[in-house]
Amino acid sequence: MAMHPSDSHAQRAAEVVIVAALSKQLGVPLRKLSVPTGNGGRVEFDGASEDLTVLVEAYAHQGALRGAQPKKLATDALKLTWMGGQVGAKRLILAVADEQVEAYLRRPSAWLTQALTDLGVEVIRVSVDDATAAALQEAQTTQYR
Numbered sequence: 001m002a003m004h005p006s007d008s009h010a011q012r013a014a015e016v017v018i019v020a021a022l023s024k025q026l027g028v029p030l031r032k033l034s035v036p037t038g039n040g041g042r043v044e045f046d047g048a049s050e051d052l053t054v055l056v057e058a059y060a061h062q063g064a065l066r067g068a069q070p071k072k073l074a075t076d077a078l079k080l081t082w083m084g085g086q087v088g089a090k091r092l093i094l095a096v097a098d099e100q101v102e103a104y105l106r107r108p109s110a111w112l113t114q115a116l117t118d119l120g121v122e123v124i125r126v127s128v129d130d131a132t133a134a135a136l137q138e139a140q141t142t143q144y145r
Helices: 009-026 069-087 099-105 111-119 130-143
Strands: 031-036 042-048 054-059 091-096 121-125
Touching: 009 042, 009 054, 009 091, 031 069, 042 069, 042 091, 054 069, 069 091, 069 099, 069 111, 069 121, 091 099, 099 111, 099 121, 111 121
Parallel strands: 054 091, 091 121
Antiparallel strands: 031 042, 042 054
């Protein structure tokens, strides 16, 4: 069965690679986690430590951000800070795998940069293997047609 051009399989696969690289870098085992909310809903995290002191959202995009992509990063930060407070997390991390995405989140006079700093959300860039980066680039090219 052929995949739809906007299928995000490559991004989901890359998020697993990003979380594994971050886990190795931090020396902390991280796994996907679903946390129940007070209203019967759930919040999904790309990575969390067993004791919930570390929560991670991985962002797999490569290259310049377009459209609603910056809002996705802000939404991930909101999710980290909200649930981080609920579970007593000590580290809240936006894990990225691209220099341009990292640079966007570290723009000196941007409100989002200051908000991340004030809210205690760390931006950590990890390296991914060439095959993962190539799969992301190919998927993004297909998705933007």
